[in-house]
Amino acid sequence: MEKIGVIGAGITGLFSALNLALDGYDVTLFDREYILSGTSGKFHGMLHSGSRYSVNDNESARECIRENTLLSNTASSFIKNTGGYYLALNDDEAEYGDLLLQKNKENGIPTKELDVKEMLKIEPNVNGKIVRAFHVPDKVIYAHPFAAAVAVEAKMLGAHLKFKSEVLGARINGRSVESIKYRSRNKTVDEKFDYIINTTGPWSGHLLKSFGVGDFEVMPTLGYMASYDYLFSNAILNRMREPSDGDILLPYGTMSVAGTVAIISDDVENNEIDPEDLDTMLSEVSEMVPSLSRHTYKKLYSSMRPLIREDYSRATRDFKIYRNMDNVFSIIGGKFTTSRLMGEAVSKRVCELTGTAHRIHQKLSLTKHLTDS
Numbered sequence: 100m101e102k103i104g105v106i107g108a109g110i111t112g113l114f115s116a117l118n119l120a121l122d123g124y125d126v127t128l129f130d131r132e133y134i135l136s137g138t139s140g141k142f143h144g145m146l147h148s149g150s151r152y153s154v155n156d157n158e159s160a161r162e163c164i165r166e167n168t169l170l171s172n173t174a175s176s177f178i179k180n181t182g183g184y185y186l187a188l189n190d191d192e193a194e195y196g197d198l199l200l201q202k203n204k205e206n207g208i209p210t211k212e213l214d215v216k217e218m219l220k221i222e223p224n225v226n227g228k229i230v231r232a233f234h235v236p237d238k239v240i241y242a243h244p245f246a247a248a249v250a251v252e253a254k255m256l257g258a259h260l261k262f263k264s265e266v267l268g269a270r271i272n273g274r275s276v277e278s279i280k281y282r283s284r285n286k287t288v289d290e291k292f293d294y295i296i297n298t299t300g301p302w303s304g305h306l307l308k309s310f311g312v313g314d315f316e317v318m319p320t321l322g323y324m325a326s327y328d329y330l331f332s333n334a335i336l337n338r339m340r341e342p343s344d345g346d347i348l349l350p351y352g353t354m355s356v357a358g359t360v361a362i363i364s365d366d367v368e369n370n371e372i373d374p375e376d377l378d379t380m381l382s383e384v385s386e387m388v389p390s391l392s393r394h395t396y397k398k399l400y401s402s403m404r405p406l407i408r409e410d411y412s413r414a415t416r417d418f419k420i421y422r423n424m425d426n427v428f429s430i431i432g433g434k435f436t437t438s439r440l441m442g443e444a445v446s447k448r449v450c451e452l453t454g455t456a457h458r459i460h461q462k463l464s465l466t467k468h469l470t471d472s
Contacts, residue, residue: 100123100124101125102291103124103294104126105126105129106128106130106295106299107130107297108132108260109134109137109139109140109300110139110246111298111442112298112299113128113134114249114438114442114443115298117253118443119258119296121458122446122449122458126253128258128261131263131265132263133263134246134247134262135242135246137402137403138403138404139300139438140402141400142402143324143356144242144356145238145347145349146167146178146238146436147167148163148208148237149161149162149163151163157206159434159437160206163434164206174245177245181333181349181350182334183337184225184234185199185233185235185338186218186336186338187340188226188338188386192230193231196212196231211233211234212233212234213232218232221333224332226387226388231339235337237334237335237349240436264281264283265282267309268280268309268310269295269310269311270289271310275427276295276310276424293426294428296429296445297423297430298429298430301405303317304367307423310424312427315423317367317431318405319367319403319404320361320364320405321360321363321364321403322401322404323376323380324356325399326396326397326399327354327391327394327395329394330350330355331348332350332388333350335348342361345379345380357391357396358380418430418431418432419431428445428448
């Protein structure tokens with residue numbers, strides 16, 4: 100069976116390795132650090148219902164609600180069904196709600212409008228001046244234990260997990276990578292692979308340059324989040340408007356996470372937080388929950404998201420697989436919610452090339468055993 104190298108142990112790389120192993124391939128997963136050491140380990144924790152993308156990105160919205168439902172049924176031990184609310188604070192946002200209701204119905208996202216007084220009883224910290232409220236099936240997913248379950252399952256199926264193993268470059272033969280060179284345990288190793296899957300997210304362009312591919316551009320987009328040692332709400336709160344800065348507040352265990360911003364960056368390694376942007380973000384979140392302004396955040400964190408530029412004005416949150424060389428593929432875009440789907444898409448693509456029958460496998464069989472142990 101063909102030998103596949105997957106580079107990058109974020110959630111997309113983990114699901115790619117798992118799906119490839121399930122399809123019978125000899126898989127090795129590489130990361131210069133450990134699982135979720137990059138973008139995937141620094142996201143807000145929302146398992147999207149798709150409502151955030153419903154108005155402007157139908158495909159992303161539909162992918163989200165399908166994956167939300169599937170993961171809730173197969174990996175419920177790692178998911179808290181908090182529910183989510185969309186809140187309008189002015190007439191413009193209330194008018195946007197009409198469009199959101201229509202698009203959510205078209206995209207198959209269950210949405211229920213609530214009386215404002217009822218909403219304020221459910222979440223008393225919400226701004227008393229809200230004019231409209233919807234309930235949607237947003238949930239919280241606990242990223243690290245969930246990812247560990249995926250990694251264990253991949254390993255149980257025969258995948259080789261090589262952490263603290265940095266890929267340095269490749270030996271090229273024509274339009275193909277013949278082998279990759281990586282450093283592991285202070286040794287440099289040259290190993291042959293039939294196919295290479297690049298799941299390094301915002302670092303994808305850097306990796307491909309080491310393979311001699313210099314024309315691949317990702318759209319690295321910096322996001323900030325602030326965590327508070329206080330629970331402001333029991334459900335996820337979203338602003339009823341097009342996705343923008345400072346429009347999410349979610350409960351994560353006994354803490355709250357406020358976010359986020361989206362700043363296109365030229366430097367994938369620069370995760371510095373701009374104080375002015377941070378103040379703007381927290382001010383926006385405080386409009387939904389005024390009491391947040393009276394608390395001090397416990398921790399700030401940031402990450403680069405690997406978005407696809409759809410045109411010159413905006414980016415899509417959908418994902419795409421690129422064929423960079425004859426046997427090298429990169430998967431870019433998407434989000435944590437759609438990572439299982441992304442890994443499945445990678446394996447399907449390899450199966451098409453090798454003439455292997457792709458197996459349908461949507462259940463995470465080890466999740467119950469891991470949480471019981």
